Amino acid sequence: MAEARPHRRADRPATLAIDRLRIEIAMQRGVARVVDDVTLEVWPGEVVGVIGESGSGKTMTALSVLGLMPRPARIAAGDIHLQGQVITRLPDAERRKLRGDRVAFIPQDALRALNPVLRVDRQVGEPLNIHRGTPWEKAKQRAVELLGAVHLPHPAERAREYPHQFSGGMQQRAMIAMGLALEPELLIADEPTTALDVTVQAQVLKLLREIRDTHGTAILFITHDLGVIAELCDWVYVMYAGAVLEQGPVERLFGQPAHPYTQMLLRATPTVRTVQAELLSIPGQIPQPFDLPAGCRFADRCPQRFDRCAREPPHIQVESEHTARCWLLEGEPVRLPHESGIDAMRPSTRSG
Amino acid sequence: MSGNLLQFRSVTKEFESGLLPWTRRRMRAVDDVSLDLRAGETLGIVGESGSGKSTLLRMALRLLRPTSGQVLFDGRDVGALQGNDLKQVRRRMQAVFQDPTSSFNPRQSVRQILLAPLEVHGVGTRDSRLRQVGDTLDLVGLNATFIDRYPHQLSGGQRQRVAIARAIILRPSLVVADEPTSALDVSVQAQILNLFKQTKRELGLTYLFVSHNLGVIRYISDRVAVMRLGRIVEIGAAHDIFTNPQHEYTQALLAAVPDADVTRRAAE
Amino acid sequence: MSAALTPATASVRHHGVNWRRWRLLAIGGTLVGIVIVCALFAEVIAPYSPYDLDVAVMLQGPSAMHWLGTDEIGRDVLSRAILAARISVQVALVAVGVGLVGGTIIGIVAAYFGGWIDLALMRLMELLFSFPAILLAVILLASLGTSILNAMLAIGIIFIPGFSRLARVATNDVLRQHYVDAARTVGMGDGRILLREILPNVVTPLLVEAAVAFAYAVLLESALSFLGLGAQPPEPSWGNMLNTGRGFMAQAPWLGIVPGMAMFLCVLGFNLLGDGLRDAFDPHLRE
Numbered sequence: 001m002a003e004a005r006p007h008r009r010a011d012r013p014a015t016l017a018i019d020r021l022r023i024e025i026a027m028q029r030g031v032a033r034v035v036d037d038v039t040l041e042v043w044p045g046e047v048v049g050v051i052g053e054s055g056s057g058k059t060m061t062a063l064s065v066l067g068l069m070p071r072p073a074r075i076a077a078g079d080i081h082l083q084g085q086v087i088t089r090l091p092d093a094e095r096r097k098l099r100g101d102r103v104a105f106i107p108q109d110a111l112r113a114l115n116p117v118l119r120v121d122r123q124v125g126e127p128l129n130i131h132r133g134t135p136w137e138k139a140k141q142r143a144v145e146l147l148g149a150v151h152l153p154h155p156a157e158r159a160r161e162y163p164h165q166f167s168g169g170m171q172q173r174a175m176i177a178m179g180l181a182l183e184p185e186l187l188i189a190d191e192p193t194t195a196l197d198v199t200v201q202a203q204v205l206k207l208l209r210e211i212r213d214t215h216g217t218a219i220l221f222i223t224h225d226l227g228v229i230a231e232l233c234d235w236v237y238v239m240y241a242g243a244v245l246e247q248g249p250v251e252r253l254f255g256q257p258a259h260p261y262t263q264m265l266l267r268a269t270p271t272v273r274t275v276q277a278e279l280l281s282i283p284g285q286i287p288q289p290f291d292l293p294a295g296c297r298f299a300d301r302c303p304q305r306f307d308r309c310a311r312e313p314p315h316i317q318v319e320s321e322h323t324a325r326c327w328l329l330e331g332e333p334v335r336l337p338h339e340s341g342i343d344a345m346r347p348s349t350r351s352g
Numbered sequence: 353m354s355g356n357l358l359q360f361r362s363v364t365k366e367f368e369s370g371l372l373p374w375t376r377r378r379m380r381a382v383d384d385v386s387l388d389l390r391a392g393e394t395l396g397i398v399g400e401s402g403s404g405k406s407t408l409l410r411m412a413l414r415l416l417r418p419t420s421g422q423v424l425f426d427g428r429d430v431g432a433l434q435g436n437d438l439k440q441v442r443r444r445m446q447a448v449f450q451d452p453t454s455s456f457n458p459r460q461s462v463r464q465i466l467l468a469p470l471e472v473h474g475v476g477t478r479d480s481r482l483r484q485v486g487d488t489l490d491l492v493g494l495n496a497t498f499i500d501r502y503p504h505q506l507s508g509g510q511r512q513r514v515a516i517a518r519a520i521i522l523r524p525s526l527v528v529a530d531e532p533t534s535a536l537d538v539s540v541q542a543q544i545l546n547l548f549k550q551t552k553r554e555l556g557l558t559y560l561f562v563s564h565n566l567g568v569i570r571y572i573s574d575r576v577a578v579m580r581l582g583r584i585v586e587i588g589a590a591h592d593i594f595t596n597p598q599h600e601y602t603q604a605l606l607a608a609v610p611d612a613d614v615t616r617r618a619a620e
Numbered sequence: 621m622s623a624a625l626t627p628a629t630a631s632v633r634h635h636g637v638n639w640r641r642w643r644l645l646a647i648g649g650t651l652v653g654i655v656i657v658c659a660l661f662a663e664v665i666a667p668y669s670p671y672d673l674d675v676a677v678m679l680q681g682p683s684a685m686h687w688l689g690t691d692e693i694g695r696d697v698l699s700r701a702i703l704a705a706r707i708s709v710q711v712a713l714v715a716v717g718v719g720l721v722g723g724t725i726i727g728i729v730a731a732y733f734g735g736w737i738d739l740a741l742m743r744l745m746e747l748l749f750s751f752p753a754i755l756l757a758v759i760l761l762a763s764l765g766t767s768i769l770n771a772m773l774a775i776g777i778i779f780i781p782g783f784s785r786l787a788r789v790a791t792n793d794v795l796r797q798h799y800v801d802a803a804r805t806v807g808m809g810d811g812r813i814l815l816r817e818i819l820p821n822v823v824t825p826l827l828v829e830a831a832v833a834f835a836y837a838v839l840l841e842s843a844l845s846f847l848g849l850g851a852q853p854p855e856p857s858w859g860n861m862l863n864t865g866r867g868f869m870a871q872a873p874w875l876g877i878v879p880g881m882a883m884f885l886c887v888l889g890f891n892l893l894g895d896g897l898r899d900a901f902d903p904h905l906r907e
Contacts, residue, residue, distance in 0.1 A: 053537035054508075168401070197400035198566065202608035224538060227567075227610030268542035270567030272594060272609045279571055281542035285507055413805050442807035454797035459820045468816075469806040518802070 005249070005321050007046035007234060013084035015186050015218035016042040016065065021078035023060055023069065025289075032289035034060050034073065036242040042186065045216040047208070049233030049250070051223060051265075055286045057242040058222045062188050065220075066105055067095035083185060100127040104179030108191040110171035114163035120147070120174050121159035127181040146177040150207055169200035176207065180215075187211070188220045193228065205232050226269050230254050238262050241287050241297045244315075248322030258324035261298045296325070304328060356424075357526055357558050358389040358412060358445075363421035365407050365582075381407040383582035384421070391525070394552065394559040396573030396590065398566060400605075404582040405562045409530050412560060413447055414438065425526075443473050446519040448512070450531035455515050456503040462489075462514055463499045469522050484521060491554065492517045492547060509540035516547060520555060528560045533568060545572055566609050570594050578602045645896030651889025658705035666699035670856050679872045689874045691864065697874065700856035701882050707857045708886065711772050711850070712837035716830050718776025723783025724826060728818060730784070731791035732810070742788070749781040754843055761849045771850045775840050779833055786829055790822040831894035835887040842883055858883050 008014075023035035035057040042048045052058040063069045065080055067090065079088045082102065087095070099105070107113045115123060124146055125139030134142070140159070147155035150173040163171060172192055179187055189208070193201040205228065211217055221233060229236055229250065236253045238246040238261065246259040257263045267280035284301040287293060293300060299309040308327040315323040316330055365382040382404040389395050399405045410416045411423055414430050423430045425441055433441055446469075449455045456465055466485045470476065476484065486496060492513040503511060512532060519527050529548070533541040545568065552559060563569050569576055570590055577587040578601065586599040597603045658665060667687075674694035682689045688698040730741040748756070760774040794800060794817070803813050838858075844850035845859030853860065858879040865876030 053539060197564065199400065199604060199608040202610070205610070225610070226538070231610035265538060268539050270542075270545070270565070270571040272566045272570055272606060275591070275594075276571060279542040279545055281546050282539035283543075285509070285540075286537070410801075413801075415801055415804060439807045442805065445805075447802065447805045449798040449802060451798060455799055455802055457799045457803075457817050457821065468803070468808070472807050472809075472812070518806070522806075 007043035014041040014043050015083060017081040019079045022076045023064055023073055024076040025073045027290060030290040034242055034289045038244050040237055042218045042220050044218050047212055047219045047221060047233045049221045049229040049236045050239055051229050052239035053224055055241060056239040058239050059190055062190055062222055066099055066103060101131045101182045102184050103186045104184040106175050106179050106189040106192045108194055110175045113175060116163055119160055119162055124174060124178045131182055146181055150177045168196050172204055186218045190222045242289055246324040252322050258318040258329060259326050260302045260304050355391060356388045357391045359424040360385050360387040361422045362386055363418045366419045380582050385584055389560055391558050393574045394561055394572055396569035396576045397562045397579060398569045399579035403579040405579050406530060409528055409562050412528055443522050444525045446524040446527050448515045448519045448529040448532045450534055458503055462501055466518055466521055488517045488521045508536050509543055512544050526558045530562050644892050648889050648892030648896050651885055652893050655705050655886045658702045659709035662703040662706050666702045668696035668699045670700040670703040671854055688878050691875055697878050701878050704856040704858045707851050708838045708841055711841040712834045714772035715775035715837045716833045719779025719783050720830050722780040724787045727784035727787025728791045731788045745781040745784050753778045757844055766849045768851055771844050775837050786825055787822055790825050791818055794818050794821050828894055828898045831890055831897055835890035838886055
């Protein structure tokens with residue numbers, strides 16, 4: 001059933017459209033291309049997952065949307081569009097107006113992001129005060145409502161406490177509440193559940209789904225955890241060493257991954273519901289951003305590499321809008337013998 | 353070798369905070385835990401934060417003493433050992449820690465890091481020690497060029513390999529691992545887990561493996577103990593725990609793990 | 621984990637701050653270098669002997685013969701200022717040495733063993749710390765007797781609490797790292813752990829502080845000899861030169877200005893050197 005992207009709309013622009021973005025950092029060892037020609041979209045009501053390991057450029061991409069990249073990093077090429085408006089080279093004053101208002105950011109480490117000497121209601125209400133000029137009393141009241149909306153127990157009492165009195169999960173909810181204060185069009189979450197216990201993580205993911213359902217917010221979710229992506233996201237981008245190697249609907253990416261990296265990543269992830277006789281490990285290491293290979297950047301770790309891989313492959317269509325950057329997809333559509341996806345794993349007869 | 357290598361007998365660990373009597377607070381990190389680790393098995397301990405799993409591990413290593421109860425290594429009470437006896441036991445019980453960044457003295461090269469255990473226990477001569485270092489690096493898949501590098505020059509995966517090398521260089525009987533792959537990328541984690549398995553086979557080791565990652569625990573363990581708030585709520589063969597959990601906490605834990613089986617979800 | 625951020629930004633900050641760091645080290649190093657050269661080679665550099673008096677030329681302003689003038693008994697001010705550098709450097713060296721070694725041992729021991737040892741040692745340090753430096757020095761010298769050596773010891777004792785606090789914090793940071801646990805697990809004894817694992821990782825901030833302490837030592841020594849408790853006449857010290865100069869501010873201002881400027885430049889040099897060293901050792905800036 002070859003369908004186009006379900007959340008794509010003909011009548012509106014994408015909430016977020018990143019077009020051939022390239023971010024470089026000038027270092028002593030050379031120019032590091034940390035984000036290389038990345039194109040990415042998030043549509044209203046869609047949860048887009050960006051999966052990548054360290055050095056994939058996923059965080060830098062997110063920060064570039066907010067204008068919060070570290071200073072030496074520059075956008076060397078490409079554009080970022082928010083609801084059709086170009087925001088790539090917006091001056092910082094304009095950017096600041098976007099942050100918290102139209103684009104909210106949920107960082108990984110909530111405790112670090114919260115000011116330890118201010119009460120929670122003050123912080124959660126801060127966006128209202130800054131962007132809408134709401135007086136503090138009203139802002140703090142609204143903060144209590146928001147904390148309730150994110151299912152924080154006893155929000156009225158809790159709001160008067162300080163961040164360190166909250167547990168990790170509660171802190172993350174407070175961050176989400178702060179992010180929602182102005183009903184942003186786009187929510188960017190950078191590994192928000194990585195530091196949380198799995199039961200707490202489940203609650204936070206449920207909350208994000210609720211937000212998407214109630215407000216129609218577009219969510220960009222960055223993580224290295226495949227399980228979370230499978231659970232939460234509609235559309236997935238797989239990033240590696242600064243580039244998008246594969247993108248597509250979540251069912252296809254897990255059911256029929258096209259790129260060898262995606263396939264290997266799936267088989268390298270230990271699962272809970274099935275037993276793997278052996279975890280496939282990917283030999284070698286992720287290339288450094290200033291030392292990228294000339295051809296396909298995954299080639300030297302790929303068991304299926306062949307002579308064409310000396311040239312970097314473009315995005316090749318697998319089916320409808322599912323694309324991957326791999327030469328194996330061109331020419332005869334040979335279905336290579338592989339065990340694809342987690343659901344195809346055979347339960348082993350012996351325990352792990 | 354058969355029998356129990358490590359035993360926890362009604363071990364409890366309490367922590368006190370606060371100086372003045374009326375501000376003092378007592379927290380029970382491990383609450384009456386009894387556990388047997390059989391020689392040759394991998395026992396996985398899984399739990400969320402605050403479960404006490406790391407504290408249990410530190411007591412196994414004699415980095416902490418239990419408030420009550422005993423920790424027995426090969427039948428001997430670890431808590432009662434002193435001096436040379438303790439040192440002898442330590443030689444047979446080694447550890448791999450989480451967080452590759454703080455596991456090593458930043459000022460020491462790989463050579464110094466790996467020679468240290470041999471020097472402390474007076475193993476062999478200077479030459480034989482260097483050879484032992486080389487052999488061990490080989491076992492963990494690092495070639496000789498790594499010997500002069502410093503920790504900050506190594507990737508996360510390489511550092512964990514060195515950590516494993518340090519743990520096995522004395523050819524211990526027991527290796528205790530505290531979240532050894534939690535800070536690693538997925539692709540590297542798989543390499544290191546496989547290395548753990550391989551090393552266990554080659555050296556006939558026994559593992560006590562602590563992690564909060566259920567998938568990792570399932571992959572590596574023979575038996576699994578589930579901890580919550582300082583107690584073991586369920587323990588059994590890995591296969592049983594994961595396919596047929598009895599305790600409601602275990603069931604909740606497994607239910608909370610994100611479901612990566614997308615086709616099943618789509619069918620709902 | 622936003623690991624994509626870390627390796628890139630760490631090296632990048634290094635790139636950005638490079639210039640400022642070297643400038644500090646260069647200027648600081650030069651000034652300190654001059655002072656040390658004066659201290660070492662005073663006899664060779666000084667145009668005159670600092671002790672030769674010539675009443676005929678007393679209280680003369682800067683001239684071709686005496687670049688910085690002469691003092692109240694006809695001694696060449698420049699020569700005395702140069703030799704005074706030696707006193708200051710000697711005292712600073714010994715004092716900082718005493719403070720550094722004493723403070724480091726106390727701080728590391730307190731942090732490593734914890735418990736009542738930590739409590740007792742730190743309370744003792746706080747007691748010492750709570751005395752105003754000069755007062756403490758005066759008390760110590762009054763009991764021990766005034767001499768350069770005793771001044772060195774007194775200043776050294778004044779420094780111990782500061783260094784001990786630094787060493788203690790640095791040791792606690794190290795203890796939080798897993799490699800100390802790893803060392804224990806391997807079977808290492810306390811002695812070896814203290815020497816091989818803890819000390820090398822604690823030394824860096826202490827050295828930086830030592831550079832700055834030098835400056836303070838010079839000032840303290842000058843203060844003490846100003847009060848007549850340090851170097852005794854006819855030994856020249858910037859402090860006692862200042863004291864003498866005080867009486868002649870009207871008719872021979874250079875007597876006060878010269879030692880004052882010398883101290884200023886010396887202290888500035890050590891401070892800049894300390895700042896430069898701190899930046900140089902900052903792990904965030906390291907390659």
